[in-house]
Amino acid sequence: MTPLVDLTSKRGLILGVANEHSIAAGCAQAFAQCGARLAATYLNEKAQPFVQPVADRLGVEWTAPCDVREPGQLEALFAETRRRWGGLDFLLHSIAFAPRDDLHGRVTDSSAAGFATAMDVSCHSFVRMAKLAEPLMSDGGTLLCVTFYGSERVVEHYNLMGPVKAALESATRYLAAEPGPKGIRAHAISPGPIATRAASGRDRFDELMERAAAQVPKGQLVDIADVGALAAFLVSDAARRITGTVIPVDNGQHLRA
16 A cells, blocks of 8 residues: 555755754655655855755755855756756745844844845745746646744744745745646645754744743644654645645644733
């Protein structure tokens, strides 16, 4: 009997692996365990030594640099995907960035330039990826991104990323609707707080983790493997009739006021 989550022969592109502890790494591991063929990106030469060992351990077929702020790099990535594979079945967008001063200050005080940068890297890059992926997903496919409940509730110290993630979730719904007739699905995964390198740079993140632990059963927070399990299901044929969702994986934290 074929396993419910079988990704054998599916080709997936992973953007956002920073190291072995990143959410994208947890998703990549789940994809690999389910039989997917994978490619992964690294931000630049400085980041490659942290990403390549993860890629090698998981059997990632190839890696490439991709900084969405650099003109042409994203386009080059998808051109390489076409050259190597001829098509694409799923992609994961797990990248976010905001200038430090804007990230740590009030939304009210955010600069126009900082807001635009955060929106471009953290949200519009997903839209750009969807456009580039669409012609490669001739047999349908899945677009995944990563969000956070600070998109719909005010989370202390989450600041500028709240409005940005709200925009990302809205974009996900449009990306599900517009290429939907071609069999392309889109989802936003919303994990609870996880101690990744990116998250640890957030002001007073340890307090956020403590509050989350107090709100969930037995204080059990989610980890990157939990996110990966959901991601693998969503890109599988078992989820072929599900699209346009924002799905929490937070051990029920989103239920609490």
